[in-house]
Amino acid sequence: MIKYLKNNQGMSLIEVVAALLIIGIVLISFFGLLIQSNKTTHKSNDIMDATYAAQVKMEEIYNASGGAVSYKELAGGYTLDEENPGTTLSSLPTNQVYKYVPHEEDRFTYYLTLETFPADNTYKNAVYVHLEVVENSTNSKATMENVYILGRAK
Numbered sequence: 001m002i003k004y005l006k007n008n009q010g011m012s013l014i015e016v017v018a019a020l021l022i023i024g025i026v027l028i029s030f031f032g033l034l035i036q037s038n039k040t041t042h043k044s045n046d047i048m049d050a051t052y053a054a055q056v057k058m059e060e061i062y063n064a065s066g067g068a069v070s071y072k073e074l075a076g077g078y079t080l081d082e083e084n085p086g087t088t089l090s091s092l093p094t095n096q097v098y099k100y101v102p103h104e105e106d107r108f109t110y111y112l113t114l115e116t117f118p119a120d121n122t123y124k125n126a127v128y129v130h131l132e133v134v135e136n137s138t139n140s141k142a143t144m145e146n147v148y149i150l151g152r153a154k
Contacts, residue, residue, distance in 0.1 A: 002081045004052065007097060016144070018067065032036065036141045042138075043138065043140060044082070046135045046137075046140035047135075047140045047141070047142060048058045049135060049140075049142075050108060050133045050134065050135045050140050050141060050142035051133075051142040053106075053108045053133050053142070054131055054132075054133040054142040054143070054144045055144065056085050056132055057110060057131055057133070058129070058144050058146060061129055061131070061148065062146070062148060064076060065127070065148035065149065065150055065151075066151070067151065068151060069150060069151055070150070071098060071116050071127045071150075073150075074114060074127060074129065074148070074150075075098070075100055075112060075114060077103065078100040078101065078103050078110075078112050079100060079101045079103075080098060080099075080100055080101070081099045081100055081101045084099060085099060085101025086098065086113050086140045087098065088115060089113055089128075089130045089145070090115050090128045090130070090145075092115075092117070092128055092147070093117065093118070094115035094116065094117055094128055094139070095115075095116050095117055095118040095119075095121075096116045097113065097114075097115050098113065098115070098116070098117065099112075099113050100112040100113065100114075104136070106136055107135060107136050107137065108132070108133050108134065108136065109130070109134045109136055110131065110132075110133055111132040111133075111134070112129070112130070113129075113130040113131075113133055114127050114129055115128040115129075115130070116117075116128075123147070125149055125150045126147050126148065126149050126150065127147070127148050127150060128145070128146075128147050129145060129146050129148055130143070130144075130145045131143070131144050131145070
């Protein structure tokens with residue numbers, strides 16, 4: 001080993017090529033990691049944007065529920081999908097499902113489903129709200145659900 005350290009001839013061409021090959025392999029794998037990290041960051045941003053849009057829309061529905069006397073008043077701007085009746089999305093004992101036509105706004109599509117409770121139920125003045133928001137360019141989704149009491153402002 002000491003003999004090679006005192007050698008003034010330098011490195012051979014094969015040693016230089018081998019070192020460059022090893023460095024190239026390490027850099028290529030590192031760049032692959034950076035590219036995947038960039039894709040994950042963009043996907044996370046799209047999901048975060050969809051979640052924010054869903055939160056804003058749910059707050060609008062919550063604000064509307066205070067003065068509402070019927071589920072119909074919660075779905076302002078949405079059209080009931082009469083051709084494709086919805087199936088229940090809730091584990092609660094709901095009575096009727098109202099699925100609405102997807103509503104596009106900016107770069108998001110909103111899928112709203114409302115479910116009412118039987119009149120003899122404890123929750124007769126409540127509406128189960130299920131909102132799914134899809135970011136149109138990447139199909140990133142956010143889902144929010146809640147139960148709102150109608151006419152709570154009275």
